[in-house]
Amino acid sequence: MMSQLQVAVGVVINENAEILIAHRRPDQHQGDLWEFPGGKREPSESREAALTRELFEEVGINVISATELTRIRHDYADRRVTLDVWLVTEFDGEAHGREGQKIKWCTLAALAEHDFPAANAPIITALQQCEQLSVSRKEKPDLPVE
Ligand SMILES: Nc1nc2c([nH]c(=O)n2[C@@H]2O[C@H](COP(=O)(O)OP(=O)(O)OP(=O)(O)O)[C@@H](O)[C@H]2O)c(=O)[nH]1
Numbered sequence: 001m002m003s004q005l006q007v008a009v010g011v012v013i014n015e016n017a018e019i020l021i022a023h024r025r026p027d028q029h030q031g032d033l034w035e036f037p038g039g040k041r042e043p044s045e046s047r048e049a050a051l052t053r054e055l056f057e058e059v060g061i062n063v064i065s066a067t068e069l070t071r072i073r074h075d076y077a078d079r080r081v082t083l084d085v086w087l088v089t090e091f092d093g094e095a096h097g098r099e100g101q102k103i104k105w106c107t108l109a110a111l112a113e114h115d116f117p118a119a120n121a122p123i124i125t126a127l128q129q130c131e132q133l134s135v136s137r138k139e140k141p142d143l144p145v146e
């Protein structure tokens, strides 16, 4: 039987309500596609600890505050994954591709222009309905009055 991989995935949001995405290397599973940073939970780890470790290893940020967005089970032809998807609303540090991968901050609208693994479709839907993203957009300061 195929094993079920437990994966911690972080949807990191900055003060402009932009979302961090990273490009998967061609040799990785679901390679050459965009992803939300994250990776496999180790057996000894909590789900939160896996998220914090993966985000530091991959994009060099320290998670301060994260809430659960959704959990997704998806069967690929060659493996089964459970994605624990977190909204990371507070973090320290400047995101950069620590594994040489391309990263970028992109608006919710621009996410649709990127190709993600099939398992990610419900994440995009959840983000479109996400209170926190619309709230942070509303809270964005207006242009200064002249
Ligand atoms: N990080 C991440 N993994 C995803 C996403 N969507 C998705 O299906 N996955 C799948 O989740 C699985 C584990 O993620 P990963 O490849 O990042 O694992 P990892 O960081 O531990 O990498 P490694 O295998 O190179 O050590 C992969 O099969 C990957 O295809 C996503 O948005 N982000």
Ligand SMILES: [Mg+2]
Pocket (backbone or CB within 6 Å): 037, 038, 039, 040, 058
């Ligand atoms: Mg990874």
